[in-house]
Amino acid sequence: MGRSDGELTKKHIMPYASEDRLSLAVNTSTSGDNELIAAPGSGSFLAIDFLVLHPNGGSQTLIVKSGSTERFRLILDDNQPFTFENTIHDPKGIITCADNAAFNLNLSAATQVTGYAKYRIVGK
Secondary structure (H helix, E strand, O other): OOOOHHHOOHHHHOOOOOOOOEEEEEEEOOOEEEEEEOOOOOOOEEEEEEEEEEEOOOOEEEEEEEOOEEEEEEEEOOOOOEEEEOOOOOOOOOEEOOOOOOEEEEEOOOOOEEEEEEEEEEOO
């Protein structure tokens, strides 16, 4: 027998729904590595669920990192936004930082990058 809609709960749809979602406004213009979210401490990791990045003032190569490890890179034109969302509700997020690793964004040029992120600290 199937479940009725009333029997489905957040636990069935989003097993990590009890973890707090934290917000981050991105606003940086320093070339090189920029720590966006500090390392959460031993035994915990960062799960990024939503990320919007928007370069202003010129094209940019953006490198998204877990600590010093590259996760992926983007080559964006001036004012070309990038959006990445955890639409499948992966418990580890769309970007998973290693245990006790910071979430870093490397800019290829000293031009402004703004954006927004939603993340969780998993393991605390």
